[in-house]
Each structure stands twice: as C-alpha cells, then as structure tokens.
Amino acid sequence: MTDIQDKPTENEAMAKAYSPQDVEARWYDWWEAQGYFTPERDPNKEPYTIIMPPPNVTGDLHMGHALTNAVEDILIRWKRMDGYSALYLPGEDHAGIAGQNVVEKELAKDEISRHDLGREKFLERTWDWMNRYRPRMRYQLRRLGASCDWSRERFTMEPGPARAVRTVFKHLYDKGLIYKGERIINWCPRCATTLSDLEVEMETEPGFLWTIRYPLIDSEGKVDLTHPGIVVATTRPETMLGDTGVAVHPDDPRWKDMIGKTVMLPIMNRPIPVVADSAVELDFGTGAVKLTPGHDPLDFEIGKRHNLPIINLLNLDGTLNENAGPYAGQTVNKARKGVVDELEGEGYLIKVEPHTHNVPHCERCGTVVEPMVSDQWFVSMQPLAAPAIEAVRRGDVRIVPDRFTKVYFHWMENIRDWPISRQLWWGHRIPVWYCDNGHRFASDESPDAVTVCAECGSPNIHQDPDVLDTWFSSGLWPFSTLGWPDKTPDYEYFYPTSVMETGYDILFFWVARMIFQGIENTGQVPFHTVYLHGLVRDEQGRKMSKSVGNVVDPLIMADKYGSDALRMALITNSSPGNDQKFSDGRIEQTAHFANKLWNATRFVLSSTGAPEGGAAPSQAHALPDRWILSRYSRIVEQTTRMLEDYQLGEAGKMLQEFVWSEFCDWYIEAAKGSLKSDSAEQRAETSKVARYVLDGILRLLHPYMPFLTEELWQNLHGWPSKDGELAASAKSIMMAAWPTPLATDDEAERDFNLIMEIIREIRNARADAVRDAPENIKKEMTGRRIEAHIAGGARTAMLQQEADTLARLARLDPTKLTIAERLSEDERPDKATTLVVDEVEVVLPLAGLVDLGAEKKRLQTEAEQTEAEIERTNALLSNEGFVGRAPAQVVDRERAKLASAQERLAKLHERLGSL
C-alpha cells in the first residue's frame, strides 16, 4: 500500500470554471496504486463480479465500448461502496477472423500474403500486433475511468484460457457432443474459411429468376424432345452444373406424371431423377426445384432423403472446379453468364424475370458467401440448449430488459448445430490429433506435450490444422478468466458472476453460448443477470461504421468534455435495450452539469466552515435545512432502488435534476440567509447540513462521474485528510460508504413547498406586470424590490420565520413586507395584484402598474378555473367506484385538493368583492 502522501496534491484554489482535463489526469493511477481496484476475497463480504466483455484487439474502442464500460463501472463502483467485494475483470479478445484480417491487411500493404510467410511466421506477426494493441486498449479503458482489476487481466489466447478451451473441447468430444461431419456450411471465399450462420449477413438484392427446361429421357434412355419435360426456376443458374435431381411436391397435379421419371441435365448431358418431396413449395416458381445438394441447404436435405449424389462445384477460392466441366476455372459470375447463354442457345431457357432475393455475405469482409458441403467440426446443440433454456425459464438467469427473454427462447429452441472449425491460422487450434493408423483423439494437454497417439502410442501423429470459432473461447470467458478448470480461490469466491453486461446484438453470438457452456462445464449458470444495452448510433440514427465515416471516438469526446461528462451523457440519454443517437449537444449538457457541481462545491466550501462539534445534521431546525435533508433522503432511497432495478439512466437523470434545481437553485439560495446569519450557531448548523448533503450527493454521483466527484470530495474533506467525521474510514470517495437515507420530514417538505410556490407566483406576477407595463417604466420596474403583504392564516408563524427567504428569493422589499394572519384594509389597496396560493393570500401593490379592470378579469378567470377544478374533484369524489376502489392515498389527495381549492375560491371572491 502506498502512503497517503502519494495522494495527488491539492490545487491552491479551486478554479472558477471546471476543467476536466487536469482533474481527470490525476486520480486513476493513485486509485490503482492504492489497490482499490483489486478486491480481497473477504469471507465477510459478498462478492460482486462483472467480467468485462473483452474488446477485440483489432482497433480502437468505440462508443459502444464506452457505454458498456460506463454501465459496468457504475454498477461496480456502486456495489464496491455498498460493501461488496467487487471484481471488475478486464481482458481482450483475440478476435479470430477479424484479428487475422487486420494483420493480413497490414501485410497486403507490402504485397505479402500470409501464405508467403507461412503459418509460424504469420502467427508471430499476429502476436506482435496483439502486443502492440493491447496496451492501447488498456490506456483507453483507464482514460474512461473503468475501475477494473488490472492484476487479473486476461487475454483469450493466453495459456490459462487456452487450457480451458482444450478442456471443454475434450469434454464435449468425449461426450459425443462435438463431432466431425460433412454438412452444408457457409464458405467465405475471401477469408477462405467456414462461417456459422450468425457470421453471415443476408442482404436483399435485385436479381433474376431463370426458368429452364430439363427434357425427359424416355424408357429407352433417349431424350424425348416431343415431351415438355420438366421446368424448373432458379436464381442461380450456374449451380445446375452440379444438379443431381429435380424435386416436385408429391401432391402437385402439374408434375404428378413426372415423379420417378428421369430427365436430362443440359450442358452436362447427365440423366437425373425427378423425386417427390413435401419440402417443395407449391406456389413458388414452377413448382419444380432443381437439386444441387452440394451447394444449397434445402437441396442437401432433400438429396439426403433420396440418396442423390453430392457434387462439389467449387474450389476454395470460389472459382469453379473440374466438376463444372467446360466452366472449370471460371468465377461464379462469369460462369453464370456462360451457362445462361448456353442454355438459351440450345433452347432450354424459357424465360427470365427480375426477382429480388436474399444473398448471403461475410459479416467480416462483405464477400458473397457460398454454401458448400464440407467436412467440419460441429457442436451438437440440442442437448446443450435444453438446460440453458431451462435456466432462463426458472429465473436462474434474468435478462434485462425482459423482452429479450423471448428472443433468446426462440433462438435456443430452434437452434442448429454449431460449426466450430475455421480454416484460419489465428485462433485456438483444434485439440484433435490423427495418427497414421487411422486413430483420432482429443487432448486437453498443451499441444507440445502431445507426442504419441492416445490409442496406439504411435509417434506418427499430426494435429488438426483448423482453429476454433473465436466465440468458442469467448463462451468460456466467465470462468476461464477465473482460473477454471482449476478450482482456484478466485473461481471459488467470484464465480458464478453477478452481471453480464453487453449489447443486444451479441445475445446469440455470445450470451447464449456462455449460458450453455457455463452450465455444461461448471454445473452453474455463469451469471445471474444479463443486462443488454442498445447501440450507440450517430446523430442521424445510422449505425456508426468505419466505411460510412461517422464513427465518433470516445477518447476525443473525453478530451473535449471529460470522461465524466461522456459517461453521464451515454447513460442518461438511454434506457436498457434501446438504441440512442449520440451528438455533441448531449455531452455538452452533461459537461455543464459537471461545471455546476464544481461551482456548487466551490460555494459550499467558501461559505461554510469546516464542521466542528455541534448537533448532527438531522437535528437541524431551519426550514431549508430540514427540507433539503428530507429531499436528500428520498433521493438516496430512490437512487438505490433504481440502481437495484438497473434503471441507471433514470437514476442519473434524477440525481442531476436534484442537484441542479433542488440543491443549487433552491437550497443553496435559501441557505444563504442562514450562512450569513448573525448567529454563529445557525451558521454552523447550516454549514453542517450543506456539507453533509453535498458529501452525499458526491457519493451518489461517484459511480457516474468518478473523477470529478473524487476531486470535489477531497476538497470537501481537506486534502491532507484530517478525515473529518464524514470521511471517517475512507481516504478516497471510491471506498466511502454508499449513502443511507435519514428520516424524511413531511412537514418540512410541505412548508418549503409552500414557500417555493409563493416565490414562483410572485416572480410570475412581477414578470407579467413588467411585460404589461408601459415602456417608459419597465426599466425602473425590473430592478425594484417590491412591497408585499401576506395573509398566512394557519401558516402565518412558519411564513414569518421564512420572511427573509421569501424576501430574498422573490425580491421583495423587507421593510415593506408584512405577514399576518389576516390583512388590514390598508394592506389591500385597490391597485394591487392578489395571488392565492393554497390558503395563503399574497397582495402585491404593484403601484401604478396594475390596471383595475385587468386585475378583475384575471381574478375572474382564476376563480372560474378554480370552480371548474372543484366541480371535477367533486364529481370524482361522489363517484362510488373511485372512492371504493382507488387507494386511500389517492382519495385523500383528491379531498385535500378539494378543500384547498374551496379555500382559494373563497379568497378570490373576497378580493373580487372588494374591488
């Protein structure tokens, strides 16, 4: 532990305006050096764990990361203050295809391909890249204030997580849940690898539907040109080169006679059978489907059912192979044109019509993906999905917002086997070895340690060349990061984790896979809550992307406005699961808030003394003090409740609102009276309350704005830390306790509400009077303190006590202010404006400015409105349904409203009568 002396040193005086650049630069290293980010495995504390979704080490952090880390850091900082042993574990992902692609792109600048380098050299280059970029990500996360435990940082390709990958693979392999087989997979010719369905993006594109005739072959094996044959429709005519059959629906009267017949495949001159299969749609195209089992998933299924041969037409680079006969070596597009021309020339092409259809593209590089049959590794999903569905159904894992639960179920219930092998070099190599004697085995040992065949002991073995889908290792992240498969102390203490926070766009890719991997391998759900945030879009609502050039760099925003402002803006402008549009304007507003808080603290510090002895804040007796303490207590309670319910944005907005309008605009203004009071006791008491509430505000805001609140908190408690009573056990706000509410004070709230309402009404009346005043006296009018007479009725004593506050905030002339139960006639000149607030009457003799007729009209309008209100409320209260069924609280509120309106009306009539 570093000594307290290492704490950043105090500025001479707080600057007039808040400058985030200086303040944000000075805290992070100190926090980290103090060990605040590294939780102890304290048996007396509850663990609270968030494993950071590992950003891809392929570029800089974007706004999505900034949002992710803001949410996570808020939760972590809150729980840490709330007494939990809070672990926020950071890490980075090797990013599979994306990772390999960035390095290949870099090589391409020198016109080198990975094959020129060879596997080993290429992997060295890739590691170089990773080692160069990982520190960058660390720096960026630090800059954003993420209070993560760097001593526990992980990388998916490290030995630990790599062993977890092999252990899981071997387990699933031995259990028969990982298998190798020939299936239709998605092939990206550019990346030269298999892709899972999730890595393929469908795009609707205009194309054509070609109708082609395949002539009948008669019983003697000759083409029967007098017979119409069978007519098929296709969007990809070139695939006909690999056709091995035609299918029609068994109930289709159009083709009934053709079932079982043989037709001739043009160009290839190959006889192929016509089969009946109910998977064929009756109302699409001609009702007859050409079957290319090698390159279409549906055809593959149908072909399997009818034992049709599979012909692979493609090379791995996407060109046609020798099976394509005359078209071998051509690209798909070129072959398509050639095939169409040839069919047309020979009279087999019947028609061409425009047709839009979905074309699969590689998620990473945009290349058109080719479905093809290939021998790949798969995970059997159904046995794994079932318990993962059950866990969410039972509530062992809760998804926030709730609506994604349905999406999750739908996907999991219709899940298909997961192709996990990738024909890449960068990634976890498949831990399977083959030996010369035809044996195959999986091993969880380090590849270097596998030297002989596990079955026959032969030393002539070689490892599978492929690597695993990057999401395979990501799926193990919640436990591989904690040392699993070893039962490490961290694993025992921090697992299962608390919250998994990520974007809804990777619910299937990642979250779902973590859930079933966690259950299968650790016997527990990996986390209890999934919090899904929305996408951060640009000002126009477009997705931020490098190609559009609308990416906003969070670090630039942080430099400009401060990380605190950025965090606050991202959080308060969003709600769980919903996208948000980001703009400079948003963050400017939260930067203003930071300045406001800075200045509020500056004021409190300059106008209050350090607290010394005296009564506790809860004993305060001045109304503004009692009021702010009560309001503060409610805010503490509500903030905590909202955080518990993951309403981070709402809680942040509420705090902002409370600080700005209640604490600054009302409380501080009202408290200025006490702070300048002649009574030292009164000054001390209000000082104490102001500091107490400010201290609480800083703590409540700390999770949102960590840098600023630390700076202000240190200022509040005296830098070298004499540790005043509020700081008691903590040297940093990070480690200070989460606030707890005091008792609320309903009377104080009611009384101060009345004061506020009266002040507002007077301000309005004055603004109205000035507006209506003749030009020549407007100026005189605005600067003047005005006379006022208040008939307080039952609230007189309280109002008299607050006379100073009323006078100051409503800009009344204290020497011409009277407050009495009733007002004398002198105090009700004809030329006066009368305001009725609750049962209190305020008379403002805005001398010379009040037009009697206008005043009468104004009072009449107000009386009419009040009458209408009374009528409405009466109707409601005479409604048996309402009185009988509405909660007592609501009914009482209506009754009070009625009484107050009646009282107000009486006063209005009284005043009207006197005019």
Next chain:
RNA sequence: GGGUGUGUAGCUCAGUUGGUUAGAGUGUUCGGUUCACAUCCGAAAGGUCAUAGGUUCGAGUCCUAUCAUACCCACCA
C-alpha cells in the same frame, strides 16, 4: 414468412405494479452584471401521448386492430 422494438413539446428523448395539472435537455421568445456558476439565474410559449375501438371509477401506461418506421430470425429454389 415469423418475431421484437419504436411512434409523447420545433428537435432529441424519459415516463417500471394504471392514480395530482404528462416531464427533461435543447431550440424559440421575454427579463436579469444580487459577491458559486453567463458552462449562469428568473419566466413564457409549445402536447387530441400515431390512428380507431375496447377493458376500467380512472389509460401515455393494459387488450385488439390499423398505419408508419427500425431491427432480428427464417432452407421459397
């Protein structure tokens, strides 16, 4: 084809067991050099809560349908 959001002030958005007069920021207009803050303070205007039905004493909130819009899933070749 199936599913899920969104539609609230000029703009961007909150509004979580249905319950005071539907809120905020920003913009607009008017007024302010009160010794924390002009990155500020005080006020004003601005809403048939997409539309139409329904449930209820009471609906922005619940139900049904429609329209607009965004996204996700899916093997109509």
